[in-house]
Amino acid sequence: MATTNGLNGVNTSSPNAFKTFSLGSFSIDEDRPMKVVVIGAGFSGIAAGIRFPQRVKNLDLTIYEKNAGVGGTWYSNRYPGLACDLPSHTYQFSFEDKTDWSAFYAPGPEIRGYLEHVVDKYKLMRYIKLQHELTSARYDERTGKWHLKIRRPSGTSTTQDVHFEEFEDVADFVLAGTGALSRWSWPDIPGLTAYKETLVHSAQWEDVEELEGKAVGIIGVGSSAIQLVPALQPRAGKVFNFVRGKTWLATPFASEKLSELMKRDPKAANYEFTDEDKERFTDPKYYKEFRHELEAELNSVHFATIKDSDMQKGARKAFHEAMIERLEVKPWIADHLIPTFPVACRRLTPGPGYLEALCKDNVDFVADEIRRITPTGIETVNGRHFPLDILICATGYDTAFQTPFSVIGRNGLTLNERYTPHPETYLTMCTDGFPNWFQTLGPNSAVGSGSLLAIIEAEVEYAVAVVRKMQRERIRSVEVKREAVKDFDEYLEAYFPTTVYSEKCRSWYKMGQEEGRVVGLWPGSCLHAIRAMANPRWEDFDYKYLENTKNRFQWLGDGSTYAEKHMKGDRAFYLTEVDIPAVPE
CATH class of the missing domain: 3.50.50.60 (FAD/NAD(P)-binding domain)
Structure with missing residues (x-):
């Protein structure tokens, strides 16, 4: 006589009572390609x-x-x-x-x-x-x-x-x-294609020879421009840095412990490692401590990105003082370069040598807005024209x-x-x-x-x-489920207003806009x-599963493991993968 066990009246005496799909012919741990x-x-x-x-x-x-x-x-x-x-x-x-x-x-x-x-x-x-x-x-x-x-x-x-x-x-x-x-991008400036002299983009650099005596224009104040100016200043006859925005330059990166480990000046903008330094780094114990301290320091400044935090206020004060000090020779540049927006609102860079290069006699910091690019140079909105032999666009990337x-x-x-x-x-x-x-x-x-x-x-x-x-x-x-995407999106919208990133500053974090959604x-x-x-x-x-089955356990296969089915491999793997707990003292 057929019987049921209360599972929706299923006839459990039938051998096919639960056969709603076919077993796989594979072992549970037989890895598919x-x-x-x-x-x-x-x-x-x-x-x-x-x-x-x-x-x-x-x-x-x-x-x-x-x-x-x-x-x-x-x-x-x-x-x-x-x-x-x-x-x-x-x-x-x-x-x-x-x-x-x-x-x-x-x-x-x-x-x-x-x-x-x-x-x-x-x-x-x-x-x-x-x-x-x-x-x-x-x-x-x-x-x-x-x-x-x-x-x-x-x-x-x-x-x-x-x-x-x-x-x-x-x-x-x-x-x-x-x-x-x-994906690098050219600046949207009238006349760019009319320029007849040497034109390059920082992200598609081609060797520019004979910089000596040449007038070089660099458009931008992002990380590329900040690195280009001090690199070209000693070689070029004249460097013009055209800057429409403002940016913070970070103070040297090093805690007291790091400076002690490296035996370096904590105020040094950059530091070239000596042979003695490199020799110390070959000691695994010393190197591990050094790197761990360095990464810990790097991960200690997150709260500087939170609006009105003490760390943000401290960073702003320290960066402002350091920039003023480094621009002592040309103090007027600080009025055009030091931002009113918070530190880290846009990408932060240490920029070793940049402010010092701006203070050199053969470098001009041009804060006037560019009206157009002419066949021979750049014209600003106040009517000034800057003849240029070489024009470098350090204008970043498409960040949409x-x-x-x-x-x-x-x-x-x-x-x-x-x-x-x-x-x-x-x-x-x-x-x-x-x-x-x-x-x-x-x-x-x-x-x-x-x-x-x-x-x-x-x-x-x-x-x-x-x-x-x-x-x-x-x-x-x-x-991924649509609702999971929406929930993460909701988290983003709730988080960023608590940070300096939502303040008004032009940044690739916001697809190159001054205000708007933070996508970077x-x-x-x-x-x-x-x-x-x-x-x-x-x-x-x-x-969705390979065999178009709706049964989530189809992957259990034929009830075997590969090792026992083919008599190959470890058939007591659970003894070689033991997680041995520590014994309390």
Whole structure:
């Protein structure tokens, strides 16, 4: 006689009573193949090239890089004076120390060399394809895969005549590591195209020879201009720095303990490491203490970004006094350069040597607004004309997070459309409508203080965790829920009014506007971001499975593990993966 057990009247005596799907023919830990594509071989792509193979088995990984070399922005940018505006020892991977940096703020070529070293050490060129540029990406709803169109030089190309060919690649998962500062922009100034002399952009630098005796104009007062002016001042006949905005220059970065460890002058703007310094850094104990203290110091100034905080007031006073002191020779510049807005409202830079260069006899600080660019120079609104042999536009990047390639998600929506009028994301890394598409250093990823590399590593680890979950649970697509994106957006809108970033100042944090939504920065400190990304909230995502089953346990497979099914591997792994607790004293 058939019986029921109260489970909606199911006949439990039937052998097929619970057979609503077919068991998989695989073991629970039999890793399915995963094709992952990473876009970009800068810091993010290099970190991904190391962590994905380390943590994901049965992986097919490709890293497409549009440039002819690795390094991302550190490959593209080559202007004189290029340097990191964070301490060198904080601008490296947590797992790959470099103990022989030449200076406290490392020059650009050294950073590029460090990245090339990491690529060689971890043998990443087996994954990286140089001069391969993504032109479009389209999500296939039926298969849960991304179809990518890649452009590369054809086999018939020569150094004088380059031809391109396009091919398609298909990926289960895409990590976009193109960064926020990768598309440079010309200034919107009348007459720019009419200029007949040498015209260059800082982000696309071409060697300018014979600077001696030349009149050089530099437009801008961002980090690039601040590095260019002191680099060119000793070489050029005359340097004109055209500045429409204002900016804070940070005081030298070093606590008393750091100065003691380094045996350096705490007031020194930059510091070139001696052979003795580098020798001390080879001592693992000393180096570990030094780097830990440096990063701790870097992560100690978050509350300077909070409105009206004591730390903000202290920073403002200290920066103001330091700038006045450094501009003693030309004190009138301070009236045009020192802001009324709070410290850190726009990107902060130490700018070693910049204010000192402005005080030199062959440098003119021009605060008058530019009316137009003429065939021979720049004309300001008061009628003055500055003849120039060389014009350098250090005018930054397109920071609206609009990609130069088309990314088409579900229902034909493009990522650029989704990011209009401003980007909306989930914890900066993904957005609804674009399954299996994650990004590093996307909208709201940067930090006003703290280690950018720590953020990159946290985002890469998050992406790795997503891929491992897809592989382990045989998931076809992972898509963040719309309501989760909206909730993060609500958090952003509530957080930034408490900070100095919402004050009136023109900044790339706000897509180049004086006021408006902050799209460049994480809503909190660097340490806050790392904690937030450490443990994914899987409940914030929707999932579709490979076999089109609705049963979330289909990934359990046939009831076996690979080791016992094939009699290979460790069949007592639980004894080799023991977490031994400490015994209380």
